[in-house]
Amino acid sequence: FDYSLDNYLKINNVGSNTEAVVKLIKIDNPNGEELTYRIAYIQNGDNHFLRNVPAGKYYLKIAYGTDWRETTENGNCFGRFVQNPQYEKGGDIVDFTPIKTINGMDVPSYELSLDVSNSGNNNNLETSPVSEQEFNN
Numbered sequence: 001f002d003y004s005l006d007n008y009l010k011i012n013n014v015g016s017n018t019e020a021v022v023k024l025i026k027i028d029n030p031n032g033e034e035l036t037y038r039i040a041y042i043q044n045g046d047n048h049f050l051r052n053v054p055a056g057k058y059y060l061k062i063a064y065g066t067d068w069r070e071t072t073e074n075g076n077c078f079g080r081f082v083q084n085p086q087y088e089k090g091g092d093i094v095d096f097t098p099i100k101t102i103n104g105m106d107v108p109s110y111e112l113s114l115d116v117s118n119s120g121n122n123n124n125l126e127t128s129p130v131s132e133q134e135f136n137n
Contacts, residue, residue, distance in 0.1 A: 002054040007096055009050040010111040013042040019068060020114050021079060023061040023135075024050060027093070041068060042114070053096045060090035061135050062114065062127065078136045087135040091126035 013020045024038040037058070042048045065081025072078070099106040112125060 001052045003052050005052055005055065005096070005098065005107055007051070007053055007107045007109045009053060009094065009109070011040060011042055011048045011050070012111070012113040013044055013046055013048075014113055015044055015064065015115050017044055017066070018064045018084065019043055019066055019081070021063040021068060021081075022048075022112075022114075024053070024058050024094075025061060026054075026056050026058050028057045055097045056095075058094045058096065059092065060094065060112075060125070061130070062088045062090065063135055064088075064114070080132050080136075085132065087130045087132055088127040089130045089134070091128060 009024065011020075011022055020042045022040045022042065023036050024040075026035050026037050029035055037054070038050050040048045040050060063079070063081060063085065064087075065083055065085040067082040068079060069082055070077055070079045094110055096108055099108070
């Protein structure tokens with residue numbers, strides 16, 4: 001959390017009777033490692049805010065389904081949907097880096113509406129399917 005930044009990622013789950021888990025993964029770390037900064041579980045029809053996101057560039061991993069379960073192996077937490085699982089990796093970068101303007105600082109915030117569609121991708125977030133294992137890595 002960076003409490004000096006008043007920013008957020010608002011996630012609306014408008015899915016058809018499905019739950020969602022969203023991972024916010026930071027990609028511009030000094031050692032080049034990708035780090036999961038936040039994980040949010042969102043029930044069907046709910047909204048969720050990830051607030052005070054540290055400056056940097058991120059992408060999203062999204063899981064859809066019902067009956068979310070978690071297990072721990074060797075100190076690592078793994079999650080999966082038992083029913084109707086679908087896992088995706090966002091291809092778009094979400095940049096929370098504040099921008100200097102003539103009037104001060106512009107602190108970016110974002111809003112994302114989630115929905116599962118079998119007839120193609122109708123949202124603006126480019127995603128590609130991934131395996132359950134890749135979602136958890």
